[in-house]
Every structure is written in structure tokens, then in C-alpha cells.
Amino acid sequence: xxxLEESGGGSVQYGGSLRLSCAASGPRYTPYCMAWFRQAPxxxxxxxxxxxxxxxxxxxxxxxxxxxxxxxxxKNTLYLQMxxxxxxxxxxxxxxEASADWPNCRNFLLVDKRDYGRHAWGKGTLVSISx
Numbered sequence: 001x002x003x004l005e006e007s008g009g010g011s012v013q014y015g016g017s018l019r020l021s022c023a024a025s026g027p028r029y030t031p032y033c034m035a036w037f038r039q040a041p042x043x044x045x046x047x048x049x050x051x052x053x054x055x056x057x058x059x060x061x062x063x064x065x066x067x068x069x070x071x072x073x074x075k076n077t078l079y080l081q082m083x084x085x086x087x088x089x090x091x092x093x094x095x096x097e098a099s100a101d102w103p104n105c106r107n108f109l110l111v112d113k114r115d116y117g118r119h120a121w122g123k124g125t126l127v128s129i130s131x
Contacts, residue, residue, distance in 0.1 A: 005022065
């Protein structure tokens with residue numbers, strides 16, 4: 001299974017920006033679907049971006065226009081550029097890659113938590129936004 005490692009988290013003020021990175025290593029299938037999720041304390045994990053191996057991206061309304069996910073296939077790295085950050089964007093950010101049999105990259109944003117074990121996850125990087 002692919003191994004994923006996130007980096008780039010930190011603390012910024014309201015309206016600031018951060019760029020997260022996710023380095024992938026190990027065996028992979030193509031096409032693939034990668035994603036960013038976040039989880040605030042006491043809340044459910046939510047998808048904030050998915051990217052398929054063709055570079056198509058999908059976002060929920062909560063981050064659309066502020067977050068941009070991108071893939072550098074040569075470096076096996078997924079990025080998340082986050083602009084106009086708000087305190088409600090705070091949380092642990094996880095990189096994920098959907099299992100090879102996942103049918104629809106857009107729908108990976110809404111993956112049920114009972115299916116988390118089917119997919120590859122990084123350990124997360126912490127993002128904190130102060131008002």
C-alpha cells in the first residue's frame with residue numbers, strides 16, 4: 001500500500017495562507033484518486049479536496065475559491081494551497097489515497113468513516129488559524 005506523509009502545517013492569522021504537501025511512496029495503481037481531509041477536535045473528518053491522476057479537482061463549497069489542490073506527478077507529491085484562512089479551517093489535515101477500486105474521485109470527498117480502513121492515510125499535519 002502507498003505510504004503518505006504530510007508536511008507544511010503551522011499557525012497563521014486570519015486571512016493568511018499555508019501550503020501543505022503530501023509525499024507519496026511505495027506501490028501505486030493508476031488511475032488514482034488523492035485527497036485532503038481535515039478534522040477539528042470533536043468533529044467528524046471532512047473532505048476538503050480531491051484530485052484524480054488526470055488533475056481534475058473537486059471541492060466542497062466551504063473551501064471552494066480559497067483552497068487549491070494540485071499534483072506533481074514527477075515528485076509523487078500532492079499539494080494543498082490554502083488562502084484566506086479562517087479560524088474554522090483549523091484542525092488536523094490528512095492526506096489520503098483512495099483504494100484502487102474506488103469508483104468516483106468526486107465522491108471520495110464524502111467517504112463514509114466506516115470505509116476509512118480501505119484507503120491509505122497519512123498521519124496528519126496540524127493547522128491552527130487565530131482570529
